Amino acid sequence: MRLIQIVLLTLFLVGLYIVALVWPGAMNGPMSYMEVNGPVAAEQLSVFWYTVVVSAFLMLVVGGVFLYAIFRFRAKPGQDFKVPEQTHGSAKLEVALIVASCLLLLVIAIPNAKALFYVNEVPAERKAEAIKVIAIGHQWWWEFQYPDLGITTANELHIPVGRPVDLEIKSVDVLHSFWVPRLAGKMDAVPGQINRMWMQADKVGSYQGHCTEYCGDSHANMRFLVMAEEAEGFDKWVANEKKDGAKPSAVEEVNGQRVFMKGCNSCHTIKGSGAMGVAGPELSHFGSRTSLGAGIFVNNDENLINWIKYPKKMKPGNLMNLEQVNMVVNDKDVRDLVAYLKSLK
Known part of the structure; x- marks a missing residue:
């Protein structure tokens, strides 16, 4: 038995x-x-x-x-127990x-x-065609810089299909870890240190990534997307990203920009607007992004309104705080701010 x-x-x-x-x-x-x-x-x-x-x-x-x-x-049943002969190695x-x-x-x-x-490291025979990207971990979002292209974006990494991406991975605060399981393994983002790896997407699509090193309250909400596109689509995205943020045209967009410049500009950058903050994600083309809050919400009006009004409820530990920049906004200001941000495409 x-x-x-x-x-x-x-x-x-x-x-x-x-x-x-x-x-x-x-x-x-x-x-x-x-x-x-x-x-x-x-x-x-x-x-x-x-x-x-x-x-x-x-x-x-x-x-x-x-x-x-x-x-x-x-x-065996009924067998007398006998200690076997012992050896000593x-x-x-x-x-x-x-x-x-x-x-x-x-x-x-x-x-x-x-x-x-x-x-x-990217194989020597393919280095010439590699796209260089610097991935920087923040609590709790990802910044992506393309130094050779003069582009900075956040939480959505665009890459061309079939070309290697040479990644430098770092952190500005605590330990993070960069992981896109369908494209590459994990690599830690360590403050004061540069780690390297490379990846490549062989198929067009959107690939989910995640921080895999516990980094505080919203570690589980520190996600990002890798958008793999054909060469033509990637080139169009690059050309658009190099432009200044769209100028407001509608009345609500003009008022939304005014609200933004009352305090949001101290943490965020929008090229061409005078906003040059670096503490938060770059927003010059925020309206073209599919996600909000480091990949945890769909980028739509309802989620964006709630994000502005209740940032810590939407994402625990969120460092965004309107009171810290002395911003007092009413519901109309919030709607106008959303209209302005959504116009940045």
């Missing part, structure tokens, strides 16, 4: 291991690391499965020997086991080390 319990427990643990293996990625969900769309993610997935296979082989071998010992040397056996363990470690370590070097 006890033997049956041991076998059932072993089967349960193996099943639990398999579930734990596939569940975090949900296999084909938006944050899945099992369904990849780029060479870096593909390399990492292949190393992952290689490590799993080697580990499973070792588990089966060790577990098989363990189960064999249980069956082969178990006490074998130098040859110990050295052999150490050597075998080191060889098995190398079998796993070499492919993993190779993948680490591959992920760290």
